[in-house]
Amino acid sequence: MSESIEAVRVVSAEREIAASAERVFALIADPAQQPFWDGNQNLANAAAGQRITGVGESFLMTLTTGAVRENHVVEFEEGRLIAWQPSEPGAARPGHLWRWELRDLGDGRALVTHTYDWTVLTDEKRLVRARATTPEMLRASIDRLATLAEQG
Secondary structure, X not given: XXXXXXXXXXXXXXXXXXXXXXXXXXXXXXXXXXXXXXOOOOEEEOOOOOOOOOOOOEEEEEEOOOOEEEEEEEEEEOOOEEEEEEEOOOOOOOOOEEEEEEEEEEOOEEEEEEEEEOOOOOOHHHHHHHHHOOHHHHHXXXXXXXXXXXXX
16 A cells, blocks of 8 residues: 555644643543544444553443444553443454553643554455545544543
8 A cells, every 4th residue: 555545544634722631531531422523424323431451441332313323442551541342142253443642841730642554454345434424523523522622
């Protein structure tokens, strides 16, 4: 695969948030909070009590379409990094990944980077949507996350 095609398959956005990395991470790592900051308005709800604490865990999320996704945590460092791969419950993972990275800037500020990586996505049904995912869409989630974090 050429480098230019590879670059298209990884989309990122970042921004500084006027809240601590700990506060921002708490909103990301609690699936029940995710529908409130989802900039794509794709997430409907997740049951309480699924707070992520490590790699190997999974959480269930209901989409606005009514479909349920099982999200498998593949990267985790408390307060700094979390990434998951979604799949239909009990099914093989199709190969895309959502990642959040936080850097504590001090003075109650955090730099937040949100990445969508579909370099190994093979499911033809998901390719159209993957190609349509833009940095602006990811930034919308960070902006909504910032609003919630800065209020709290």
